[in-house]
Amino acid sequence: MDRREFVQTAGGAAAISTLKLKVPQADSSVRDLCMRGLSTAKSAGASYADIRVARTRSQSINTREQQITNLSDGETYGFGIRVLAQGAWGFAASRELTPAEIDRVAKLAVAQAHANRRALRRPVQLAPTPAVKDGRWRSPIETDPFEVSIEDKVALLLRANAEALKVEGARFVNSSLAFVRDQKTYASTDDIFTVQDVYRCFPQMNITAVDTSRGLFETRNSAEVAPMGLGWEWVLKSDLPGNAPRWAEEAVRKLTATPVEPGRYDLILEPHHLFLTIHESIAHPTELDRALGFEANYAGTSFLAPPEQVLGKVRYGPEFMNIQGDRSQPGSLSACGWDDDGVAPETYLIIKNGIVVDYQTTRDQVAWLTPLTGRKRSHGTSYAESWADVQFQRMPNVSLLPGERDLKVDELIAATDNGIYIVGRGSYSIDQQRYNFQFGGQVFYEVKGGKITGMLKDVAYQSRTPDFWNAMDMIGGKSSYLMNGTFTDGKGQPGQANAVSHGTPPARFKGINVINTGRDRG
Amino acid sequence: MAEFSGLSRAAARQLSERVLALSKAEGCQVNLNASANGNTRYARNEVTTAGDTDNATVTVTSRFGKRAASVGTNVLDEAGLVRAVETSERLAKLAPENPELMTLLPAQVYTEVPAFAPASAALDAVRRADAVRTAADESNRAGLTAAGLVHRIAGASAVANSAGLFGYHAATNTVHTLTVRSPDGKGSGWAGTAHNDWTRATPAAQLATRAVGKANGTRAATALEPGKYTVVLEPTAAGNLVSLLAFAMNARPADEGRSFFSKRGGGNRTGEKVVDERITISSDPQDADLLTSPFTGEGLPVGRTAWIENGVLKNLAYDRFWADKQGVKPTPFAGGYRLQGNGGGAGQSLEELIKGVERGLLVTRFWYIRAVDQRTLLYTGITRDGVFLIERGAVSRAVNNFRFNESPVTMLNNLVAVGKPERVSSAESGDVGGPAVVVPPLVVKDFSFTSVSEAV
Numbered sequence: 001m002d003r004r005e006f007v008q009t010a011g012g013a014a015a016i017s018t019l020k021l022k023v024p025q026a027d028s029s030v031r032d033l034c035m036r037g038l039s040t041a042k043s044a045g046a047s048y049a050d051i052r053v054a055r056t057r058s059q060s061i062n063t064r065e066q067q068i069t070n071l072s073d074g075e076t077y078g079f080g081i082r083v084l085a086q087g088a089w090g091f092a093a094s095r096e097l098t099p100a101e102i103d104r105v106a107k108l109a110v111a112q113a114h115a116n117r118r119a120l121r122r123p124v125q126l127a128p129t130p131a132v133k134d135g136r137w138r139s140p141i142e143t144d145p146f147e148v149s150i151e152d153k154v155a156l157l158l159r160a161n162a163e164a165l166k167v168e169g170a171r172f173v174n175s176s177l178a179f180v181r182d183q184k185t186y187a188s189t190d191d192i193f194t195v196q197d198v199y200r201c202f203p204q205m206n207i208t209a210v211d212t213s214r215g216l217f218e219t220r221n222s223a224e225v226a227p228m229g230l231g232w233e234w235v236l237k238s239d240l241p242g243n244a245p246r247w248a249e250e251a252v253r254k255l256t257a258t259p260v261e262p263g264r265y266d267l268i269l270e271p272h273h274l275f276l277t278i279h280e281s282i283a284h285p286t287e288l289d290r291a292l293g294f295e296a297n298y299a300g301t302s303f304l305a306p307p308e309q310v311l312g313k314v315r316y317g318p319e320f321m322n323i324q325g326d327r328s329q330p331g332s333l334s335a336c337g338w339d340d341d342g343v344a345p346e347t348y349l350i351i352k353n354g355i356v357v358d359y360q361t362t363r364d365q366v367a368w369l370t371p372l373t374g375r376k377r378s379h380g381t382s383y384a385e386s387w388a389d390v391q392f393q394r395m396p397n398v399s400l401l402p403g404e405r406d407l408k409v410d411e412l413i414a415a416t417d418n419g420i421y422i423v424g425r426g427s428y429s430i431d432q433q434r435y436n437f438q439f440g441g442q443v444f445y446e447v448k449g450g451k452i453t454g455m456l457k458d459v460a461y462q463s464r465t466p467d468f469w470n471a472m473d474m475i476g477g478k479s480s481y482l483m484n485g486t487f488t489d490g491k492g493q494p495g496q497a498n499a500v501s502h503g504t505p506p507a508r509f510k511g512i513n514v515i516n517t518g519r520d521r522g
Numbered sequence: 523m524a525e526f527s528g529l530s531r532a533a534a535r536q537l538s539e540r541v542l543a544l545s546k547a548e549g550c551q552v553n554l555n556a557s558a559n560g561n562t563r564y565a566r567n568e569v570t571t572a573g574d575t576d577n578a579t580v581t582v583t584s585r586f587g588k589r590a591a592s593v594g595t596n597v598l599d600e601a602g603l604v605r606a607v608e609t610s611e612r613l614a615k616l617a618p619e620n621p622e623l624m625t626l627l628p629a630q631v632y633t634e635v636p637a638f639a640p641a642s643a644a645l646d647a648v649r650r651a652d653a654v655r656t657a658a659d660e661s662n663r664a665g666l667t668a669a670g671l672v673h674r675i676a677g678a679s680a681v682a683n684s685a686g687l688f689g690y691h692a693a694t695n696t697v698h699t700l701t702v703r704s705p706d707g708k709g710s711g712w713a714g715t716a717h718n719d720w721t722r723a724t725p726a727a728q729l730a731t732r733a734v735g736k737a738n739g740t741r742a743a744t745a746l747e748p749g750k751y752t753v754v755l756e757p758t759a760a761g762n763l764v765s766l767l768a769f770a771m772n773a774r775p776a777d778e779g780r781s782f783f784s785k786r787g788g789g790n791r792t793g794e795k796v797v798d799e800r801i802t803i804s805s806d807p808q809d810a811d812l813l814t815s816p817f818t819g820e821g822l823p824v825g826r827t828a829w830i831e832n833g834v835l836k837n838l839a840y841d842r843f844w845a846d847k848q849g850v851k852p853t854p855f856a857g858g859y860r861l862q863g864n865g866g867g868a869g870q871s872l873e874e875l876i877k878g879v880e881r882g883l884l885v886t887r888f889w890y891i892r893a894v895d896q897r898t899l900l901y902t903g904i905t906r907d908g909v910f911l912i913e914r915g916a917v918s919r920a921v922n923n924f925r926f927n928e929s930p931v932t933m934l935n936n937l938v939a940v941g942k943p944e945r946v947s948s949a950e951s952g953d954v955g956g957p958a959v960v961v962p963p964l965v966v967k968d969f970s971f972t973s974v975s976e977a978v
Contacts, residue, residue: 071617073609074594078577090647093575095596112572115647116562119569119655150591150616158618172778210779215786217779217897294565296669296710297701298952300889300906303977305707388559388575429892429925431904433977436925438902440894460894460902462925462973493671493699494561494953515972517894517927 033102034187037081040106042189046083046090046113048126049106050188052340053079053097054387057146057183062176063157065165071150078387081106085113087123089364091390127366127378129343135194137337140330141231145179145201148232153177160240164207167248169255172208177201177235178227178487180499192342200333200499202227202487203238209251218254218457220247223424223442224272226484227499230331250443250455257457259518260444264511266419267461268412271482273441274400275502276425279486281465282316282323283398283502285434286350288359292368299491300432303465304356311372314356317469322401323351325360325379332397332501333485338380340391345380350398362393385496392492399483399503406477409506415474416508419447420459425484427460427517438462440517458518468509476505524638526678526692529556529578534690537580537598538682544607547584547614549626550684553819555579557677558643561953562650564700565669567658572647584610585626588619622843626685627821635691637813639719642694643676650674653698653726660730661702666709666737668730670700673953674720681821689817696720698729699952701907702737703978709743710978711736712886712907714758716947716954718813736886736908740978743920746911752882752938753969754875754912759905760861761948761961762888766901767930768803768859769957771829773838777848782899782931783838792835797934799833800863805856811945812958814857824856832864858958863940870941872963877915878939879965884910884917888926889950899929904975923978924971938965 034051041049055077062070079102080093090113092105157175164173182198205222225238269277285302289295292305304310316323327334327345338344341363350358361369362382370376384391413421424442431437444456463471485501525531538552556578563570580603581594591613595606650672661668678692699714713732715724755763776783776790783791806826807814816824820842828836837853845852863869876884891903905924910917941963949956 067622068618068620069622070592071590071613072581072592072594073613074581076577076579076594076596078596080573080575088569089571091571091573093573093577095577095598108574112574112647115651116569116572119564119651119658121566121568150613154616154618172780208780212779212786212788215779215784215897292566293667293669293703294570296565296667296703297671297699297712298950300977301703301707388577390571390573392571427892427894427902429890429902429904431923431925431975431977432889432906435977436904436923436973436975438894438925438927458895464976490951493563493951494559494673495951495955515927517900518897 030185031193033097033099034185036099037102037106038187038189040103041081041083041110044107044110046085046110048084048189049081050186050342051079051081052384052387053185055183056386057181059146059179060176061153061157063161064174065161065172066158068154076386080387081109082390083109083113084124085110086117088113088116088120089124090116093388124364125367127363127376129190129341129363129378131191132194132338132342135337138197139199139229139335141199143232145232146181156240160205160244163241163244164248167245167252169209169252170207170248171210173205175205175240177203186338186340186342188342190342194338194342196337198229198336199231200227200229201231201234203235203240205240205244205247207248207251209255211255216255218251220251220254220442222247227333227487228331229333229335253455254457257455260456260459260514260516262514262516265514266416267509267512268409268416268419268421268447268506269509270409270423270506271504272424272484273422274504274507275484276428277439278398278400278502278504280428280430281434281437281468283395286359287393287395288361288365288368289393291359295491298493303433303435307359307369307372310356312355312357315354316351316356316466317354317472319354320403320475321351321354321469321472322349324399324401325350325396327380327396329397329483329501329503332483333499334397334501339382340384341378341382343378343380345396348379360393360395365393383498385498389496394491394498395500397501397503402478402481402505403475406479407474408476408480412474412476412506412508413447413452414450416447417449420456420514421445421447421452435464437465458516459514460517461512461514463512468512471509471511472507473510474508476507480505523634523636524640524692526556526638526676528558528576529554529678531690534678534680535688538680538688541580541582541603541607542682542684544604545584545684547586547611549585551583551626551820552682553581554680555677557675559675560645560647560650561671561673562647562654563671564654564658566667567662569651569654574647580606582606582610584614586614588621588623589614589617590620590623591617624842626683627687629686630689630821630823632689632816632823633808635807635813635816637693637718639694642674642696642718642720645674645696645720656726657700657730660727661734664734664738666702666704666734668700668702670698671952673697675954679815681817681819683821687821689821691815693813694718695954696723697947697952697954698723698726699947700729700733702733704737704741707978709737709741710907711740714947714952717945739910740908740920743922746921748924748971748973750968750970752879752965752967754879754882754884755964755966756872756886757944757946757961757963758887758948759885760964761946761959762891763930763933764861764961765948765957765959766899768829770899771838773840774844776838782897790838792838794835795833796835797830797833797931798937800937800940801830801833801861801934802828803830803859803861804828805859807856809860811960812858812860814958818854822852822854824854827853860943860960862943862962868942869962870939872941875939875941875963875965876912876917879912880914882912884912891950894927899931900927901929902927923975925973925975926970927972928970933966933969936967938967940964
């Protein structure tokens with residue numbers, strides 16, 4: 001439904017409640033309600049307050065073979081008020097955006113902060129951030145996916161499924177499209193007011209080949225199709241129908257691929273695989289809240305602790321390894337104009353020339369690092385999944401920057417004598433301090449004497465983060481740099497999802513331990 | 523039967539009738555969900571953040587013949603409801619036919635499940651902060667640091683349709699989990715509790731004592747090589763792994779040849795012995811320690827189902843379409859399960875099980891568990907927050923953490939002993955999400971640890 005159509009529908013119906021949905025959210029009455037929430041919180045005793053009013057629209061279409069299995073559309077609308085009172089946080093949220101409810105929730109948040117005071121030892125300190133009078137930001141989409149007809153979406157998926165099923169041996173196929181639009185108004189007592197319109201989309205396929213007589217099955221998913229902060233144009237560019245035959249053929253080939261011989265191999269990891277290894281073994285351990293113990297009960301801590309023994313001291317990888325944090329790469333999932341603290345995010349290096357030089361931070365974390373870094377500003381990594389959740393530190397896009405020489409993956413393969421080339425993300429698991437990990441993939445190729453010599457299966461590699469990254473000896477260049485990402489990265493309690501991208505070139509890792517997951521379980 | 527004040531039975535009926543009255547579709551289903559979600563987090567022995575959120579959602583599914591679409595909204599005024607109904611009708615007309623769409627269920631009879639505990643609904647910010655302070659103070663006195671979560675959801679769900687069906691279920695769920703670490707980063711211990719009724723959850727002081735004991739106990743952990751070990755799995759650790767099996771018990775992928783439960787040559791393995799004969803896994807919404815919803819999202823009644831009885835696969839879950847196609851009764855999977863040995867609800871305590879082990883490892887919990895191979899239900903993951911060597915029937919020392927590569931099926935075939943079942947917090951997230959799980963501590967031989975994790 002477009003905006004005009006929506007406004008007509010809403011306006012034409014007999015309202016029985018005081019709730020009025022405001023689109024866009026820069027509407028002056030939404031602004032007034034935000035200011036009212038901040039003012040009520042201040043009057044109730046808050047030293048600081050912020051409010052997020054958000055409308056999130058989502059749509060998902062799922063199919064299998066030649067039929068639709070789910071078509072759903074959803075919206076959630078509401079606001080959350082966060083306050084600081086006597087140095088303690090409080091947060092309350094409601095779906096009813098009325099003046100009376102704004103007042104109730106603002107007071108509830110302050111009362112909660114007072115209750116929390118009884119179990120507080122160290123008052124929260126907020127880093128300063130510049131005022132933003134009227135900030136606007138929108139994802140760089142070309143075509144609003146919510147404006148594209150359902151028929152076109154379903155037809156694209158069923159065409160892709162049909163293409164996959166033409167391949168002999170491909171028995172089942174699932175495909176889906178997911179779209180999200182997050183319209184968010186943010187205001188804080190630090191003179192910040194922003195309105196953002198964020199889009200995300202995720203086209204996916206999964207093809208299963210079955211050999212009933214041998215009781216075997218293998219799957220191949222659309223690992224090379226990334227979720228992105230883009231519109232319908234990304235779905236078209238992803239070309240599920242065009243890629244489906246190749247993915248289906250690979251699913252079938254996996255049935256007869258050679259089981260890998262366990263041992264040490266040089267691994268060539270292409271970007272749609274390596275992004276997940278970066279996510280787990282670099283992006284998560286460089287979250288400051290983990291390093292300080294704030295996430296110890298679920299997401300875990302970090303081996304990069306304490307910060308005073310890490311910053312400028314820990315070598316993570318070779319000299320040519322540079323890791324960037326940003327929320328600005330066009331089309332990336334983490335991109336935004338301001339974070340959920342009202343801070344314009346920075347593009348900065350977390351690892352420079354192989355050495356850890358910084359963490360990911362929010363306004364309430366900066367003071368922990370100031371004595372070490374001299375920095376007084378947040379990097380802008382605060383995020384809440386929805387209006388109903390309190391914001392906290394979430395990773396920005398964390399990317400491995402390309403090497404100086406513009407090497408391509410073929411050149412990495414050609415330089416490898418005894419290796420495995422891994423395509424696409426597979427099984428993944430890492431410990432709570434981000435040391436020991438195990439990753440699978442989608443498709444595995446044996447590399448002998450600089451050439452791909454056949455397909456392997458049941459491959460997973462196990463390593464230890466510092467050993468693994470220090471074993472990186474070749475890296476692709478600018479033209480081989482690609483982004484992939486995760487739509488629903490989990491962290492926090494209660495758990496919240498975050499969408500984030502990771503860019504990387506392909507890279508080679510020397511002598512990594514490979515296990516056979518189909519035979520000896522390592 | 524207690525009801526949720528944010529969505530009473532009468533209010534649910536009124537709201538769903540209002541939506542059905544707006545519907546112009548050939549068929550319409552309405553799902554309602556309302557909740558009051560309260561949480562308080564802590565770390566470094568102090569409260570960090572907290573939240574209290576009220577929300578309510580209506581999902582309208584409109585049908586025209588075999589075409590259907592769903593629209594969910596939490597904008598519940600007349601305009602919001604009209605918009606949801608009209609949009610779902612518009613989308614449904616555009617959707618291709620779904621040959622698997624089953625007719626709407628007529629009115630059903632549901633058992634009442636007393637899952638709503640007023641004491642849980644009353645777990646407000648002050649009471650949560652008090653629980654936090656109790657746990658944090660205990661940790662602080664021991665010179666350790668605690669991080670944890672006190673979480674409560676009070677809510678109700680309802681389903682109604684244009685064929686006259688209506689169901690209402692109110693429930694509360696609470697959880698308190700905490701991880702206590704030593705300041706030098708060498709020790710870490712976990713404890714957790716979950717129940718619908720906060721008064722039946724383990725008190726904060728008792729939990730903190732357990733986690734503090736483990737944190738202190740692991741400070742001097744020594745190295746041990748990976749390999750195959752006899753393990754004593756605490757109930758939470760057992761629940762972490764048994765859930766992987768319980769949620770794979772789906773008939774359709776088995777019949778399609780892409781599941782562990784597929785039979786070579788076609789069909790599924792119902793009737794075959796799949797695990798040790800002492801194991802029985804069942805679901806029952808009325809189970810006083812499960813208390814799950816008595817109906818599914820489409821209103822199908824959920825009763826007691828034995829999935830595995832004395833080691834034999836008795837049932838797989840069938841949705842209505844697949845059941846119809848295969849000529850069997852639909853068998854929904856409930857929102858939880860109970861695993862017990864042939865002693866039923868009785869059985870040895872964890873301490874008694876440890877006494878019976880000559881050499882083995884005591885595991886507190888597992889983490890970051892991910893599928894490696896669906897053909898064998900092989901999973902990988904990590905131990906955390908307390909692994910202890912058992913020698914001659916007693917814990918002798920703490921050891922390092924391990925990565926495992928193991929299948930819950932293999933594990934339940936390598937069973938040595940089964941203890942007394944209890945309700946656990948077995949979701950890795952440590953919040954109230956996930957199924958209700960009642961499991962005993964288990965002793966299992968030849969458990970496969972494939973590498974060492976130096977993480978603490």
